[in-house]
Amino acid sequence: MRIDVISLFPDFIAQCAVFGVTGRAVERGLLSLHGWNPRDHAQGNYRRVDDRPFGGGPGMVMLIDPLRSALNAARAADPRPVRTIYLSPQGAPLTQAKVHELAGRERLLLLCGRYEGIDERLIAAEVDEELSIGDYVLSGGELAAAVVVDAVARLQEGALNDAESAVQDSFEDGFLDCPHYTRPVSHELGSVPDVLMSGNHGDIARWRRQQSLVRTMRRRPDLFDESALSKADRKLLEQ
Ligand code: ADE
Numbered sequence: 001m002r003i004d005v006i007s008l009f010p011d012f013i014a015q016c017a018v019f020g021v022t023g024r025a026v027e028r029g030l031l032s033l034h035g036w037n038p039r040d041h042a043q044g045n046y047r048r049v050d051d052r053p054f055g056g057g058p059g060m061v062m063l064i065d066p067l068r069s070a071l072n073a074a075r076a077a078d079p080r081p082v083r084t085i086y087l088s089p090q091g092a093p094l095t096q097a098k099v100h101e102l103a104g105r106e107r108l109l110l111l112c113g114r115y116e117g118i119d120e121r122l123i124a125a126e127v128d129e130e131l132s133i134g135d136y137v138l139s140g141g142e143l144a145a146a147v148v149v150d151a152v153a154r155l156q157e158g159a160l161n162d163a164e165s166a167v168q169d170s171f172e173d174g175f176l177d178c179p180h181y182t183r184p185v186s187h188e189l190g191s192v193p194d195v196l197m198s199g200n201h202g203d204i205a206r207w208r209r210q211q212s213l214v215r216t217m218r219r220r221p222d223l224f225d226e227s228a229l230s231k232a233d234r235k236l237l238e239q
Contacts, residue, residue, distance in 0.1 A: 001105065001156060002032045004074040004082070005145050006067065007112040008049065010035025012142045016149045025159040033149065034077065038062070041069035050115050059116030067111070067122055074109055082107035084128045087141035087148070088117070091130035094148065096171035098131070102148065103155035110148060112141030174228050176220060178211040210236040 005013040017026040017033045025031040039047050043065070050060035075082055083105055092098075102108060111118075111127065123130070133144045153159055160166055170177040181192040195207045213233060217224045229237075 001030065001103070001107070001152070002034070002078055002080070003108045003110065003149055003152070004034045004036060004077065005110045005112065005149075006036050006038060006070045006074060007140075007142050007145065008037060008039060008114050009112075009140070009142055010037050013145060013149070016146050016153075020150075021159055021164070022150050022153040025153040025156050028158060030156040030159055031153050034074065036070045036074045038066040038070040041073065042066040053116060057116075061116055062113055062118045062122075064119045064122045067118065068126060071109065071111070071126055078107060080106045082109045084109045084111060084126060085148070086111045086113070086118070086123055086127040086130045087133070087144035088113060088130055089132050089135070089137050091132035094131050094133050094144075094151075096151075096169075099148075099151040100155060103152045108148075108152070110141075110145040112145050114140040173212075174223070174225060175212045175216040176223070178208040178215070206232075206236060209233065210239065213237055 007013055013033065013035045016022050022031070026033060038049050042049050042063075047066075048063065049066045050062050053059065053061045071084065083102075085102075085108060087110060131144070131148070133147050138144060154164075155166060166172065168177065181196060185192050185197065193207070195203050198204065209232075213229070213236060217237075
């Protein structure tokens, strides 16, 4: 998969390709990351990329033309169809289901804004989808783009080692993940739950499912979908 990112700070995005699971996905040829700086597509001595907002008010708005030229250059760099996504707090919330959909595409083009935003005409004409990583305001789309890159990279076939399998992640089945423990069994901060030491795989699976359901109910009642519960789940919740 190929991801292109339009950003005034393309070095920030390049760092994604250096560390951890994303770095490994790049190393294994499962993902390629390309940054494009709209300043390289701006005109004049000052290479302006922004201007004051019509109607007044604080901040600056990113100009149409440098962004459009950078978008077109990125699109032309590879013949495969590409989905253009603008990261902004006005976007639809990014979910694990959305991440799966994006991870299945051959190409993504992520557009990062700075300042007060981007001229709305560019968004209307060039953007397929607007996504937000949460109900808070970042000073630019770069961190949000890095979130998308990471979440999508780890779902590429072969990016995770067996031990890191994504199947049991939080949200994969609609519920939060269960707690995890490792050595030592006994520690001044507490002991590992007996069931995990029992060797009984059925009991362990049931305990994990129960923990996962109870956590979701308590911490994220907004996610807790009663209708997704099986008969066995209901029994676990009664215990
Ligand atoms: N840019 C600024 N804030 C953002 C957010 N919450 N999500 C995505 N992009 C953003």
